[in-house]
Amino acid sequence: MTARIVPLNEVGSAGKSSIARALQATTAEPFLHVPMDAFLEMLPEALQDHAQGFSFETSWQDGKPSVAIKAGPCAERIKAKFQL
Known part of the structure; x- marks a missing residue:
């Protein structure tokens, strides 16, 4: 399995963690959220x-x-x- 990384880059409190959790909840393949x-x-x-x-x-x-x-x-x- 090939690892893929989706970088989320923005200032603090812009919603990066919320986007990461939404990806985890809606995608078929597992995503790890690593700050x-x-x-x-x-x-x-x-x-x-x-x-x-x-x-x-x-x-x-x-x-x-x-x-x-x-x-x-x-x-x-x-x-x-x-x-x-």
Whole structure:
């Protein structure tokens, strides 16, 4: 079975969890709801905010912070395996 990931990206309290629960309730195949924080916590600590794993770059646009998640070589292998 091929794993598929449906990313839901939006600000807090926008309804991502509600959409995830609705998908779980209405689809024939099972979907796991894994918040981004929980996903990142599954990585070994050595690969969190590290150039080999996932790193985070904060920039400011119109006075608001924007965070880009960069994937290093180890993270790229994870992304390829799960077709992210």
